[in-house]
Amino acid sequence: MTTRPATAPRDIAPDPGAGLAVENLRIALHGRELLRLTTRVTPGTVVTVMGPSGSGKSTLLAFVMGLTDPAFSVQGRVLLDGRNITGLPPQARRVGILFQDDLLFPHLSVGGNLAFALPRAIADRRERRTRIEEALSLADLAGFADRDPATLSGGQRARVALVRVLLSEPLALLLDEPFSKLDAGLRRQFREFVFARARDQGLPVLMVTHDREDAEAAGGPIITLGAPADWE
Amino acid sequence: MAPASEEAYSARRPLSLRLALRHPRILRHVPAITLLVMLGPTAAGVVGTLLPAFGYLPALGGYAVSLEPWRALFATPGLGSSVRLSVSAGFVTTFLSLALVALIVAASQGTRMFALVQRALSPLLSVPHAAAAFGLAFLIAPSGWIARALSPWATGWETPPDVVILNDPAGLAMMAGLIVKEVPFLLLMTMAALGQIDARRSRQVALSLGYGPVVGWLKGVFPRVYPQIRLPVYAVLAYSMSVVDVAIILAPTTPPPLAVLLVRWLNDPDLALRFQASAGAVLQLLLVAGAIGIWRLGEIVVARLGRRWIEGGSRGRRDRAARGLAGLLAGACFLSVALGLVGLVVWSFAGLWSYPDTLPDNWTLRTWMRQADSLLAPVITTVTVGVAATGIALLLGLGCLENEVRFGQRPTTKSLWLLYLPLITPQIGFLFGLQTFLTAIDVDRSWGAVVLAHLVFVLPYVFLALADPYRTWDRRYAITAQCLGAGPDRVFWTVRLPMLLIPVLTAAAIGFAVSVGQYLPTLLIGAGRFATVTTEAVALASGGDRRVIGVYALLQMALPFLGFALAVGLPALLFRRRKGMTHAP
Structure with missing residues (x-):
C-alpha cells in the first residue's frame, strides 16, 4: 500500500476484475437457506441491498468484512479488484464500513480517531498530521483535530466518521443503514457527501438500507432480498 | 492500482498470518489456566481434607485408614x-x-x-x-x-x-x-x-x-x-x-x-x-x-x-x-x-x-502513634498480596473474555457454576487440605502460596465484575477498528481496553477489596507467617482494646476504599477532556 498515492482517485478504466465481487454466495442458518447472491459493484458505483429483517442483509455485509457469525453456514467467494479476499482476516481486507451510529472512539480526540485509521506506512509524523488536517478541511472541519468528539454535532460526527474510513485507504466501502439516525435535512446533505466522496475515490460501495429514498439517491442497481418463507 | 496493493498485501500476509497463528495459541489456553488456578486449589484442598479425615496424613504419622477422627469429632x-x-x-x-x-x-x-x-x-x-x-x-x-x-x-x-x-x-x-x-x-x-x-x-x-x-x-x-x-x-x-x-x-x-x-x-x-x-x-x-x-x-x-x-x-x-x-x-x-x-x-x-x-x-493520636511501627508490615503484606492476586485475576479474566470474543465461544450455565464453585465451597472445607497439599509439594508458608489462595476467591469476583461490561460493549467499535486495518491485538489495547477502563478498574478495585478482606486463606496458607490488617484486626477481637481494634479495622476499610477511589479518579483524570468517557460505555 506504500506504492499507491493515497488520495489520488483510482482508475475507473473498465478493468474486468475491478471493484467488489460477491460470487456464488449462499448463506444458511440451521440448514435453512437465507440467501443466494452473485453480484459485482464496479468502482465509483453504489449497489443497494434492500429487504426485510432476517433476509440476510447484515450477514452479507459480515461476509464481505470477514466477520461471519459461526452460527451461519456460508459458501462463496468475495473478490476485491480481482483478488480473492475470502480467507483474509478483516484487518487485511481493506474494506471500510460505516454504521448508522458514527462509532467515533470516545477516548480519542477527533484527530486521534483519524490517526487511528491512517495506515502506518505513512510514518512521518508531520506527514500524518498534514494528511489529517487536509482530510478535515475536505469535510469542512478544519481545525477540529484536537476536539473531543463528544462536543461535536451529529452532522459533524457523521462527517468525521466518513473521513476516518476514507483515511484508512479502503478499496471498497460498506454502508449499513448509515443515514437512518440523521434527521431529514442533514440526511440528504450527508448522503450526497458520502456518495460524492466515494465517486471521487472510485470506491465500489455496497449499501444496505430500509429507505427507498436512499436507494434512489444512490442511483445504482438495487437488489431486493426476499424474506425467507418460513420466517414470516 | 490494484496490482500494486496486491503486491503490498502478499508482502504483509506472512506477518499477519504468523500473528494470527501465534497469539491465539497463548490466548486459547487462558480459559484452561483460569480453571486450573480456580478449581485446582479447591479440588486439591478437598482431597487434602478428605484423606486426614479418615486417618491418612503421613506427615503426622497417619498411615492407616480409620474412623478414629470421626469418633473423636463426635465425642466433642x-x-x-x-x-x-x-x-x-x-x-x-x-x-x-x-x-x-x-x-x-x-x-x-x-x-x-x-x-x-x-x-x-x-x-x-x-x-x-x-x-x-x-x-x-x-x-x-x-x-x-x-x-x-x-x-x-x-x-x-x-x-x-x-x-x-x-x-x-x-x-x-x-x-x-x-x-x-x-x-x-x-x-x-x-x-x-x-x-x-x-x-x-x-x-x-x-x-x-x-x-x-x-x-x-x-x-x-x-x-x-x-x-x-x-x-x-x-x-x-x-x-x-x-x-x-x-x-x-x-x-x-x-x-x-x-x-x-x-x-x-x-x-x-x-x-x-x-x-x-x-x-x-x-x-x-x-x-x-x-x-x-x-x-x-x-x-x-x-x-x-x-x-x-x-x-x-x-x-x-x-x-x-x-x-x-x-x-x-x-x-x-x-x-x-x-x-x-x-x-x-x-x-x-x-x-x-x-x-x-x-x-x-x-x-x-496516641493509639495511632503507638501502633505506627507495627502497622507498616501488615499494610505492606496486605497491599502486595492484594495487588498481585488482583493483577493475576485481571490478566486471566481479560484473557478469558478476549478468548470468547475472538473465537466466538459462548459462555454456558455450566461455566457459571464453575465460577461459583470456590464461593460455594466453604473455605474451611478445603483451605486446610490445600495447606496440607502445599506442604507436601513444599511451597506452603510462602508469599506465592498466600497469593494463590487469595486468587481462588478474588478471581470469581473480578471475572463476574468484568464479564457484563465486556460482553455488552458495542462490538461495532471493534468491527469498525478492524475494518480500519487494526488487528485483534491492536483493537484490544487501543480500543477495547481504554473504552472499558472504568469497568476494568472497578473490577480491580473489587478484587483488591476481596483480597484485603480474606482472613482464613491468609491465616491457614500463610501458617501465621503473613499478617495482614485483617488477620491482625480479628486477632485483636478477644483482647477487646477498642482503640487498637479501631485502628486496624479502619485500615481494613481504608485500603479497599483507596482502591475504589483510584478506580474512579484515574479515568476521570485521564479522560477529563473526553465527555463521552464519563459514563461507562
Whole structure:
C-alpha cells in the first residue's frame, strides 16, 4: 500500500476484475437457506441491498468484512479488484464500513480517531498530521483535530466518521443503514457527501438500507432480498 | 492500482498470518489456566481434607485408614450446638437477606430510592466483613453507641447494663453482622439481573393491570430474577454457614459455630487434633451441601405456592406500609454499617471516654502513634498480596473474555457454576487440605502460596465484575477498528481496553477489596507467617482494646476504599477532556 498515492482517485478504466465481487454466495442458518447472491459493484458505483429483517442483509455485509457469525453456514467467494479476499482476516481486507451510529472512539480526540485509521506506512509524523488536517478541511472541519468528539454535532460526527474510513485507504466501502439516525435535512446533505466522496475515490460501495429514498439517491442497481418463507 | 496493493498485501500476509497463528495459541489456553488456578486449589484442598479425615496424613504419622477422627469429632462436647449454630446462621441469614433484598427492590424500583440504594452499594460492598462486624459490635454492645446515646436519660444506665448482646448464645449478633453485608451483595446481583430481563417494563405492565408496586414486582419480576441470582444466594448460604472472621467477633464462644471450632483445632499445638479437624471440615462440607439441597427443595415448594398466589390475582394495592418498611430496613442496613465505621474512627482517636458519654472527653493520636511501627508490615503484606492476586485475576479474566470474543465461544450455565464453585465451597472445607497439599509439594508458608489462595476467591469476583461490561460493549467499535486495518491485538489495547477502563478498574478495585478482606486463606496458607490488617484486626477481637481494634479495622476499610477511589479518579483524570468517557460505555 506504500506504492499507491493515497488520495489520488483510482482508475475507473473498465478493468474486468475491478471493484467488489460477491460470487456464488449462499448463506444458511440451521440448514435453512437465507440467501443466494452473485453480484459485482464496479468502482465509483453504489449497489443497494434492500429487504426485510432476517433476509440476510447484515450477514452479507459480515461476509464481505470477514466477520461471519459461526452460527451461519456460508459458501462463496468475495473478490476485491480481482483478488480473492475470502480467507483474509478483516484487518487485511481493506474494506471500510460505516454504521448508522458514527462509532467515533470516545477516548480519542477527533484527530486521534483519524490517526487511528491512517495506515502506518505513512510514518512521518508531520506527514500524518498534514494528511489529517487536509482530510478535515475536505469535510469542512478544519481545525477540529484536537476536539473531543463528544462536543461535536451529529452532522459533524457523521462527517468525521466518513473521513476516518476514507483515511484508512479502503478499496471498497460498506454502508449499513448509515443515514437512518440523521434527521431529514442533514440526511440528504450527508448522503450526497458520502456518495460524492466515494465517486471521487472510485470506491465500489455496497449499501444496505430500509429507505427507498436512499436507494434512489444512490442511483445504482438495487437488489431486493426476499424474506425467507418460513420466517414470516 | 490494484496490482500494486496486491503486491503490498502478499508482502504483509506472512506477518499477519504468523500473528494470527501465534497469539491465539497463548490466548486459547487462558480459559484452561483460569480453571486450573480456580478449581485446582479447591479440588486439591478437598482431597487434602478428605484423606486426614479418615486417618491418612503421613506427615503426622497417619498411615492407616480409620474412623478414629470421626469418633473423636463426635465425642466433642457441644458439637451439636456448634452444628446447630452454623446451620441456623446459614438459613436465617440467607432467608432474611433475600427477603430484605426482594422487599427493597420491589418497593424502590422506578423510584428515587432506587438510585439512592444503587449509590450506597459500592461503598458498602467495599467494607470488609470483619470491619463491618467490628463496627456493628461497637454500635450494639451494652457499652456501645446506641446504649450511650440513650443513657442515662432514657435508660437510667450509669454503667453498661449486664445484658448479653454480643456473642449471644443464639448467634443473633452474628446473623445481624452477616445480614448487613450480604444484603448489599445480593442487591448488586439483583440489580445486574434486572437489566437482563427488562424489569422496568414488566413493572409498568403490572402497575397498569392494577397491581400495587410491591406485589406487582414480586409477582411479575421476582420469579424471573431469582434464577439469575440463585448461585449468589447459594454463595451467601455457604458463606454464612462457614464464616470464621465475623463469627470470631460476634458469635458465641462456648460453643462457637463449627468453622470457628475447627480453626481452633487447626491452630492447636496438639497436632493430633488435625485429624478430627479434617473430619469436621468434611462435616462442614456435607452440611453446606445438605443445606443447599434443602434450600433447593424449598425453592420448588415456594415456586408452587407462589404460582398459586400469582394466579390468584390479588392486587396488593394498599402497600404503603410495606414500602415504608422497605425504606426503613434499607436505611437500617446502611446506617448500621456507616455508623459502625464512624464508631471505629472515633474509638481510634479517643482519649478518655467514660460511660455513658456519647463522645470521648478528649481526642488523641496516641493509639495511632503507638501502633505506627507495627502497622507498616501488615499494610505492606496486605497491599502486595492484594495487588498481585488482583493483577493475576485481571490478566486471566481479560484473557478469558478476549478468548470468547475472538473465537466466538459462548459462555454456558455450566461455566457459571464453575465460577461459583470456590464461593460455594466453604473455605474451611478445603483451605486446610490445600495447606496440607502445599506442604507436601513444599511451597506452603510462602508469599506465592498466600497469593494463590487469595486468587481462588478474588478471581470469581473480578471475572463476574468484568464479564457484563465486556460482553455488552458495542462490538461495532471493534468491527469498525478492524475494518480500519487494526488487528485483534491492536483493537484490544487501543480500543477495547481504554473504552472499558472504568469497568476494568472497578473490577480491580473489587478484587483488591476481596483480597484485603480474606482472613482464613491468609491465616491457614500463610501458617501465621503473613499478617495482614485483617488477620491482625480479628486477632485483636478477644483482647477487646477498642482503640487498637479501631485502628486496624479502619485500615481494613481504608485500603479497599483507596482502591475504589483510584478506580474512579484515574479515568476521570485521564479522560477529563473526553465527555463521552464519563459514563461507562
